[in-house]
Amino acid sequence: MTRRVKGIVGGVILVILALYPWLFGIYFTNVIVTCAIFALFAVSYNLLLGYTGLFSFGHAMFFGAGGYATALALTHIEGCPLLVALLFGFLGAVALALLLSPIVARLAHSAFAMLHLAFSMLLYTLALKLRGITGGEDGIGGFPIPPFRIPGVVSVDMTDPLNFYYFAMAVLCGSLWVAWFLTKTPFGQIIVSVRDNDKRVDYMGFKVPQTKAIIYTLSCGFAGIAGSIYAMFQNLISAAALGIAQSFAPIVMTMVGGVISFFGPIWGAVIFAVIEELTTRYTERVQLVEGLILIIVILFFPGGFIHIVAIVKGKLLGFTRGKGAGLIKGKWFGK
Amino acid sequence: MDATTAMYVAQGIHGLAYGMVLFLVASGLTLIFGMMGILNVAHTAFFMLSAYFCYQVVAWTGSFWLALLLAPIATAIVGILVERFLLRRIHAFGLLFELTLTIGVMFVIMEAVKVFWGTENLPLPVPSLLEGLVSIGGMDYPIYRLFIIGLSLVILGFLAFILYKTRMGMVVRAAVSDADMVNALGINVPRLFMFVFGVGTWLAGLAGVAIAPILTVFPGLADQMGMDAFIVVIVGGFGSLGGALMVAIISGLLSSYGVQFVSQLAPVLMFIFMAVVLAIKPTGFFGEREG
């Protein structure tokens, strides 16, 4: 696609998102906010997985850290402004990442994955145990959602679902754009090289552990933003946001959407939102449907939705773009 | 024995009994990982599936002993089918894809037990032969828990024998360190993998049957056990049977003596232990396999 076509597609998407609440009503507006939150969460995850080759099994702890930081700030700081609360969420996740990075940055593969599983379990248990701070199972809820205010210019009520929609979408889409931009910079190229051949990157004079630590921290920061918006959107954050099921979410979304592409996880989030919307109306066996879809996708389309799109495009246009299968075949996730 | 000593001894045996059950679950998990490099997220789902099989066999025949024999085998057959028809096809893609696939398998098993057995709590009595208490030096102790320890020791001996005294065990150990080389030597590695996956799920199944009479068979059984089993494997070092055994027993003792002495901290004690070990040695006690 040329730059111009891309610009037009982007513009059309923006217009649709802007008009969306007027077309579909509050309920589906809330559905899309949830979907966008998980899209950012999954993309932040894929910055580690797809781009850096780091496989984490506890990404929910950064999502949760962001959520708890925001909820705590709004509960305890009188008159905490909206953007400051958001910043707290971002910084909460970043702080946790910085705390862990000396331990994890030198690891890869399953040790990295397991260590994250272990620490997220630890945090989950602590969130239940430290009831005085975290509210235990009930979590922290009912905190005030401050208006979006630029002193002397504007003050927008954020308890209105419509206003919150625009705020959340601005933050989430903005974050997604920043993440995308990041992958296009020279730094983005280095992290991909770390994934493909970290020894060579090392020989070339780049510092591998430091590079990993930076992308790790950024990825966790994005997860924190997703968690922060989630806490404000739900007006509640509870231990479940740190749990294992929450860590599975970005994994399955990324895998179903397509791990090889930046936009794969976004597709994954959309696909799961659609599945949930449909299945919960007709069956109580949501998990069965999700499990079967996961198995089928992994078996037949390991590149995920993006892979399917590539195949269809190839069939239609008569040439293979081959972005899907080729990459997957190289065992780039180790064993 | 006076009452206080009896209490401490009893806590020790409790810790051992629970530790051995943990080991049964964890051994299968760590064996599969060590051999095949697969992180089998569905492992505790197999464990639960076996408890349901056990319930069914007891409901049909009334015999716990038959269940102890058949349920783990049935579970292993399911495991072998999963390996043969699902996991093997994507083995070449690596850890991530296998793991995601096992998440899918876990979802399906969790839902399947509800389709077949409903959502109610299904209780299973202790077999009449093992009911009641036995006196150890003046202290009464439930026979069934001693049976669990005994059963686990037999399995442990059996595993050790297979791994270190038979040709097949030698091949398995060789394949753990270098599967490609073993394959090149003309041994059918895919079949070996299938066998190991079967043994791993069989072990999980055995643990499921062993623990069913002291717990309730219900759709959340897998989650209930999952966290503990994964911690044992992580701290013990992925792929290390000895590590799993050691940490399982430490974990059992930590939880029983933890309740006795620092009960406020008991629920988080194992996590603290884990955090300390991993901060010093991120691959766990005996974990060498990096990736």
Next chain:
Amino acid sequence: MKMTKRISSAIIVLCSLCLLGLPQAMAANAAFDVNKMADMSDFDPNHPVIPTGDTIKIALVASFSGPAAVVGQIYWISVQWAAHDINKRGGILVDGKRKLVQVIKADHQSRVDVCKKVCERMVLQEKVHVLWGTDGSHLMKVINQVANKYKVIALCAASLSDDLYDAQNFSRYSFMTSFSTEQIGRAFAYYYGQMRKKEKKFYILCQDYLFGHQMAEGFKKGLKEYYPDAKIVGEDYHRLFLTDFAPYLTKIKASGAEVIYTGDWIPDAANLLKQARQMGIKLPFANTFMDEPNFLHAVGVKGTNGLVHVSQYGVEGGAFKTPEQIKYYKAWNDLWKAGKWGAPYNSRLYEHGTGNIGAYRAQTYWLLSVIERAGSTKAKKIIKVFEGDTYQYVIGKVMEMRACDHKAVQDLHIELYVPPAEQRQSFNIPPYYWYKGYSVTGPSFKIPRDKVLPKADPKLCK
């Protein structure tokens, strides 16, 4: 006309109560009348007749999938029963039109985010009038928030947390018809301190999370109030879904406790009791969740003998005092016995339709009665009738909705579990036992409502 009808029905209720000389006899605004109950022989929870169109819509917010799906099933059959009855009677006259009751499943999957989403879908898309909920205070909190935001009624029939209705969380759209944590603890303390006056040493073992601690606090507060001589010989909090209770039980055994008070729910409560009996510990447990027939059956007659249970659907003495009460019981039990209900409703769990199922049915009837008397599905009108309302269940118990904080004031009953041969004290019609395979309710003792008033936040109730 309507007025006279109401007055006359009230008079009939009053007179019949006076005639029977029931101790609870007190004037209620409304009462459940079995003689008006429809013919329920075609009720089938697996294939319910669900009306559509312009109806009174109740969203049943519960876990229908995931490990706790059985809870959703129990709610479903209970609420559906009441709806089926009212619909066969021709519905309820609201806003100038007779409308049928439509119950819609809303699966929260035991997750707060799903709960919020599904509640919003119910309110915004299905346009429900009532959100009926649910197990888990964190989930009920979400339901109350949604109810408050979109101004629909919420009914808390199954969550027991007191703090749902403190000044911080209170919503005028939400009503708690269930009993609550502090009441449970205080009821046990009152029973042991003021009625039984025998055991003195108590061990508290609860789950290590908010609810478990609330259950323990309630009991401790009750002991201070009603049983100052009592001694708490130990207090422990275990992790949720614990596998091995043996270490705690060994400690309890050594402590010399005479009674174990526990706030655990199933499966923890089941595993705790089962493992205690396997270890030869015969102490009585005081708990409100050890009433699940499947696991009690597995523990057997001996192991369940002597358990102490607190119930919000109990009665003193025989459970069946009037022909109406027998008729109401039989309407359910006959259907179950006839095997007309398929799985999962053919299991032991659903045999009697009393206990929790009885309470959920009665609470739903109360709600529908309030809507009928409000003559509207508008939240404002329902609130006006509900606040301060009194309603008599078929078992004779009178409920009162405290206006200041929307909590139900009610008598509670302590039930002692006895072997089948002695269960006729409670099950006073043939075959004279509840269950043959285990010990369950025999003698039961009323804890008067003023001794176990629900906890009130002074900021709400002056």
